[in-house]
Amino acid sequence: MYYYKEIGIARDLGLTNGIDGTKFHPEASITREDMFVLACRVMQQQGLVKTEGDPGVLNQFTDNAGISQYAKEAIAALVSMDLVKGSRNMIKPKVIATRAETAVFIYRLLSLL
Numbered sequence: 001m002y003y004y005k006e007i008g009i010a011r012d013l014g015l016t017n018g019i020d021g022t023k024f025h026p027e028a029s030i031t032r033e034d035m036f037v038l039a040c041r042v043m044q045q046q047g048l049v050k051t052e053g054d055p056g057v058l059n060q061f062t063d064n065a066g067i068s069q070y071a072k073e074a075i076a077a078l079v080s081m082d083l084v085k086g087s088r089n090m091i092k093p094k095v096i097a098t099r100a101e102t103a104v105f106i107y108r109l110l111s112l113l
Contacts, residue, residue: 015041033071033093035102036084039109040074048112053077061086067093083108 003026010016016038018024030038043049053076058064067075075091078084083105084091097105 013045015045029096031094032091032097032101033068033075035097035105036078037071037074039105040077043109043112049077049081053080058091061089061091063090063092067091083112 007016007024007026011018016024040049052073055072055076057076057079058067058072071093075084075093079086086092
C-alpha cells in the first residue's frame, strides 16, 4: 500500500484512529462528520483551533441528534468558526462528503491561512 507510511504518521500524531480504533479503509468514502473531525484535529495541532466548540451551537441544525458523540465538539468548533454552515438547517453528518462539498470546505479552511 503506497499510503501505509502516511496513515501511520496520521495515527501517531493522533489525527485518526481508524475504524473502530483498529482498521483503516483509505479507499472508502468519508462521511461529512469524519471529514470535519479530521480537519479539526489537524487545525488543533497547528494551533488554528484553540478550544473545543460548544455543542449548543449544533441545536440550530435539525439533524443534530444524528451527529456522533465523538464528532460533536469538533463540528461545533467548525460551526463557531463559520467554516461549516450546513445545508437547509442540516449538517448531514452521516452523508458521504461530495467533491463539491469538500472543495467548498477546503476553500473555507484556506481562508484561515
